[in-house]
Amino acid sequence: MIFKWIIFGIILYIVYQIFFKKDNIFSKVKEASKKSARKKSQKEDSEIMVECEKCGIFISSKEAIIKDGKYYCSKKCAGVK
Ligand SMILES: [Zn+2]
Structure with a gap:
């Protein structure tokens, strides 16, 4: 039991x-x-992916250069010296 x-x-x-x-x-x-x-x-x-105004490359908003309210991938594209 x-x-x-x-x-x-x-x-x-x-x-x-x-x-x-x-x-x-x-x-x-x-x-x-x-x-x-x-x-x-x-x-x-x-991190928002944004398109470069000049060359169309997608980069993160952190790395992007903002000029006149537009995103650029590099200083070269932004026209900044
Ligand atoms: Zn670019």
């Missing part, structure tokens, strides 16, 4: 472990997707 309860306990423990592990995996995936989403939005906020 005691043996039955031990087996029942083991099964209960295994089932609990499976559910616990599953929950852990799901929460990790959720966290990872949240992190990547956050990274993406941050990148979009800080």
Whole structure:
């Protein structure tokens, strides 16, 4: 009779472990997707790809030279000496 309860306990423990592990995996995936989403939005906020007015090359807004409200890829394109 005691043996039955031990087996029942083991099964209960295994089932609990499976559910616990599953929950852990799901929460990790959720966290990872949240992190990547956050990274993406941050990148979009800080780095916008802009087209050079002169040569048409796409560069990030950080590296772009802004002259008269227009973006240029380099000083040469902007006409700045
Ligand atoms: Zn250019």
